Amino acid sequence: MIQIAVTGKPNVGKSTFFSAATLSDVEVASYPFTTIDPNRAVAYVTTQCPCKELGLKCNPRNSKCKNGIRYIPIELIDVAGLVPGAYKGRGLGNKFLDDLRQADMFIHIVDASGSTDEEGKIVEPGTQDPLEDIKFLEKEILMWVYGIIGKNWNKLVRKILLENLKFEEVVYDQLSGIGVSIEGIVKAKNMVGSRFDKWGKEELLKFLKYLINICKPMLIVANKIDIPTAEKNIKKIKNKYSRVVPASAEAELALRKAAKAGLIKYTPGSSNFKIINKDKLNKKQISALNYIKKNILEKYGSTGVQKALNKAVFEILKMIVVYPVENENKMSDSQGNVLPDAILLPKGSTPVDLAYKIHEEIGENFRFAIDARKGIKISNDYKLKNGDIIKIVHTA
Numbered sequence: 001m002i003q004i005a006v007t008g009k010p011n012v013g014k015s016t017f018f019s020a021a022t023l024s025d026v027e028v029a030s031y032p033f034t035t036i037d038p039n040r041a042v043a044y045v046t047t048q049c050p051c052k053e054l055g056l057k058c059n060p061r062n063s064k065c066k067n068g069i070r071y072i073p074i075e076l077i078d079v080a081g082l083v084p085g086a087y088k089g090r091g092l093g094n095k096f097l098d099d100l101r102q103a104d105m106f107i108h109i110v111d112a113s114g115s116t117d118e119e120g121k122i123v124e125p126g127t128q129d130p131l132e133d134i135k136f137l138e139k140e141i142l143m144w145v146y147g148i149i150g151k152n153w154n155k156l157v158r159k160i161l162l163e164n165l166k167f168e169e170v171v172y173d174q175l176s177g178i179g180v181s182i183e184g185i186v187k188a189k190n191m192v193g194s195r196f197d198k199w200g201k202e203e204l205l206k207f208l209k210y211l212i213n214i215c216k217p218m219l220i221v222a223n224k225i226d227i228p229t230a231e232k233n234i235k236k237i238k239n240k241y242s243r244v245v246p247a248s249a250e251a252e253l254a255l256r257k258a259a260k261a262g263l264i265k266y267t268p269g270s271s272n273f274k275i276i277n278k279d280k281l282n283k284k285q286i287s288a289l290n291y292i293k294k295n296i297l298e299k300y301g302s303t304g305v306q307k308a309l310n311k312a313v314f315e316i317l318k319m320i321v322v323y324p325v326e327n328e329n330k331m332s333d334s335q336g337n338v339l340p341d342a343i344l345l346p347k348g349s350t351p352v353d354l355a356y357k358i359h360e361e362i363g364e365n366f367r368f369a370i371d372a373r374k375g376i377k378i379s380n381d382y383k384l385k386n387g388d389i390i391k392i393v394h395t396a
């Protein structure tokens with residue numbers, strides 16, 4: 001399953017974001033992994049389920065479908081203990097970096113309203129610059145990676161030259177534990193441009209910065225947009241960073257709780273909700289809902305929480321959703337479950353990649369694939385598209 005680390009200094013709303021993202025009124029009881037441990041839980045990305053377009057009633061197994069929206073599980077890791085100097089082991093530094101090691105990317109939550117200082121203490125809104133928090137996290141991660149490879153750098157360079165080794169393979173050996181790839185190393189090296197044996201500390205840091213951006217991409221969630229001072233700061237953050245989603249984790253949590261309690265009808269990510277049980281709401285609750293509607297949903301289009309998850313998976317990690325079926329006429333598995341599984345795959349994946357993702361044996365015995373919508377055989381180098389329904393034909 002895709003793993004996303006949720007990071008940020010204390011009091012920015014990490015736990016609120018985490019609770020909101022992992023609270024669902026879609027029936028999740030059948031998932032044994034809903035709460036993995038206190039710091040890990042299952043959240044969802046959402047996409048249109050093909051059931052609506054095909055006029056079918058689906059019976060999902062690995063995901064859920066509600067009103068034609070497919071909820072596909074991903075794992076969130078709540079990474080606590082980020083304080084300056086984490087890379088030196090301060091605070092829960094090592095735990096923090098260890099969590100990050102496993103993640104495919106991270107969502108960095110900042111207090112866009114500027115009301116928490118660098119240690120996480122509450123201050124007057126608008127007094128703290130959220131850009132400082134972003135720079136600080138980038139530095140922590142960079143120095144952590146530098147700590148792994150920096151002290152041996154000259155030795156490694158000599159080894160590459162003397163033994164005629166490949167740069168990317170030697171660097172990969174050093175850094176594979178933190179989830180980097182050979183392609184990422186080559187790309188980052190090319191981005192620095194100059195010859196690696198001439199690099200000083202500055203170039204090495206530059207290389208590592210590029211490498212982190214490629215292998216551990218970051219999405220910034222500019223939280224607390226319900227506080228007016230956030231607006232100006234969001235412009236500032238967006239001027240400097242391209243991957244930013246304004247959000248109000250608190251508003252999303254309130255809406256999901258109200259939906260779960262049957263008070264409102266609300267689809268995460270949408271720009272509205274409908275009150276269905278007004279009698280059960282008190283004046284304060286109605287006024288809070290009105291505030292959310294006017295100051296968040298109408299102004300920003302959504303609370304940003306679901307948008308952040310979807311952007312992380314579909315835009316930053318570049319995933320697509322493919323639906324494997326065994327019976328291409330009924331769009332079902334062998335037991336008749338229609339569109340049973342929604343599989344997340346990297347863009348550019350081919351039918352054989354899907355086969356391996358379903359099961360190693362199916363991958364090994366792969367023969368060809370059929371596009372179930374068109375009922376035709378597709379070539380083995382066909383690049384799967386988002387929403388494709390595919391039958392894999394394999395030897396027994």
Ligand SMILES: Nc1nc2c(ncn2[C@@H]2O[C@H](COP(=O)(O)OP(=O)(O)OP(=O)(O)O)[C@@H](O)[C@H]2O)c(=O)[nH]1
Nearest residue numbers: 009010011012013014015016223224248249250251
């Ligand atoms: N106004 C506003 N407050 C929020 C929002 N999200 C969280 N908060 C508040 O910010 C405070 C801190 O939220 P938490 O979710 O506990 O923050 P955290 O980052 O997990 O903090 P630590 O557990 O200390 O690391 C709480 O009082 C939340 O109610 C938001 O979107 N808007």
